[in-house]
Amino acid sequence: MKRRDALRLIGATIPAIALSSSRVWAAEDKFKLAIGQRGNWENSVCELGQNAGFFKKQGITLELLYTEGGGQTQQAVIAGSADIGIGVGTYGVMGASAKGAPLKIIGSSMTGANDLYWYAKTESGIKTIKDAAGKTVAYSTNGSSTNLVVLGLQKTLGVKFTPTATGSPASTLTQVMSGQIDVGWASPPFGVKDIDAGRIRIVARGGEVPEFANQSVRVMIANAGAFEQRAEAYGRVMKAYREALDWLYSDPAALDAYAAWAGTDAALAKRVRDEFYPKKNLAPDTVNGLDKLMVDAVTYKYLPAPLQADQVKKLVVAGTGPLAP
Structure with a gap:
């Protein structure tokens, strides 16, 4: 091989090596998650998805903390002790954001309230x-x-x-x-x-x-500073989340995994999933009924006034940019 051809081959190889190195580095991305209420179906997606390997496939490792509810979850994200919060009341998130809390809504956790x-x-x-x-x-x-x-x-x-x-x-x-x-x-x-x-x-x-019925009553949130630093990695978290959610509704082994995790039996696990948690209600990529949620948030004094369009665009990033399906 001529020296010129050898140099050309080496030059062509460098980007591939760089890409490979980037993927190895990405495999070490770690996220701290605060999740309200261990045991219910909605809040099982991340832990069961991690156990089944969906997050590892995307180069993500999750450290999970279960809280007493959405209020505690939100505070952990605001304080930066958690990168992501799952199952947080939408009113509270909008109210905190209006007061300057560093939050991003990266997904919908639950539309409707039939599970409660x-x-x-x-x-x-x-x-x-x-x-x-x-x-x-x-x-x-x-x-x-x-x-x-x-x-x-x-x-x-x-x-x-x-x-x-x-x-x-x-x-x-x-x-x-x-x-x-x-x-x-x-x-x-x-x-x-x-x-x-x-x-x-x-x-x-x-x-x-x-x-x-058609409102996202609970959402997934991120610390805004962490999100801005690692937006691409957050996108991989959401990709793994979608894959784990699909698995929970398609593979009978997922019901067994949930039953063991929740301390119940497979028959009750299926009843819980099918009666209380239709898959469409857990779809993460659109925050539903946002305008009506803002009106009610004002009524219940979570917000002094509806958020302006630029405030909404800054707060709600679900299904956009690196988080797009």
């Missing part, structure tokens, strides 16, 4: 949420989607009660059974066995607030 329900002890005499007038009704944390739905139930049904933050489904059940709280909240599979055994009864569902 409220319950009372069977012997309490509370059979519907209207029977809870003047009583305490639980939500997880301030700014969470459960907070949003409790406010929506009051508005929709015209019932006045006392919304009360109670934390996780487990701590809420303890407070209900001990008489500290009149009406608790949960999402399946938590509490389903207690309902079937007759210890508690469902008195309201999130679906009773019709305005939420």
